[in-house]
Amino acid sequence: LAKTTQPISMDSYEGQEVNITCSHNNIATNDYITWYQQFPSQGPRFIIQGYKTKVTNEVASLFIPADRKSSTLSLPRVSLSDTAVYYCLVGGVNRDDKIIFGKGTRLHILP
Amino acid sequence: DAGVIQSPRHEVTEMGQEVTLRCKPISGHDYLFWYRQTMMRGLELLIYFNNNVPIDDSGMPEDRFSAKMPNASFSTLKIQPSEPRDSAVYFCASFGLANTGELFFGEGSRLTVL
Secondary structure: OOOOEOOOOEEEEEEOOOEEEEOOOOOOEEEEEEEEEEOOOHHHHEEEEOOOOEOOOOEEEEEOOOOOOOEEEEEEEOOHHOOOOEEEEEEOOOOOOOOOOOOEEEEEEEE | OOOEEOOOEEEEEEOOOEEEEEEOOOOOOEEEEEEEEEEOOOOEEEEEEEEOEEEEEOOOOOEEEEEEEEEOOEEEEEEOOOOOHOOEEEEEEEEEEOOOOOEEOOOOOEEEEE
16 A cells, blocks of 8 residues: 655635645555545545546546656635545555555644 | 435443444445544544455454444444443445445444443
8 A cells, every 4th residue: 555645734724725735655556546525523525536647626626747656635715614634545446455544634724 | 325324423331331333335335444533543444345245354453343244235333342442433434336436434423432
């Protein structure tokens, strides 16, 4: 399993764009990068997944450089409700892989 | 679909008592995961099943913990006897049908052992 490293915490202000970077130097060829969001008292929720280049959905964008050793989750124009813990996971979509969560990044949005 | 359903949402018990947590995965999902979350240790994978068969239980902390999945729509996590250090939020999650890597979580069962 590829190990991931992401900042423990981040602060930002409402209306700003927030970028959270995750390092995964040992990513394997068939590994995908998946991000989850967890609000207090709730289970994690899938945000976005990608393999290379850029992926965008209604919630976020995911930027993956050519070497795939890192990835950046971009949240446009955050609001107070985006305060949550964000987890970066790396692994194959082969469902026999363990799905292991790290410590995540605690994002705090200030008014 | 109602999503992953867990019960009870909250349980307070005394040390030494048996605790049973229940999970109903999303219909059609063939993988089910049990996680435990605490402030100190974060989100830990305890065990996961594929087609009702346990695949990896290396995260189960000790013999006091056991998990079963008697059919595709039901799983239990049992702690016997419970100890105060078992206090945590226990999450159940199931895997989506499409190969998208999306794991669906229940709302969790908050366990307090006094």
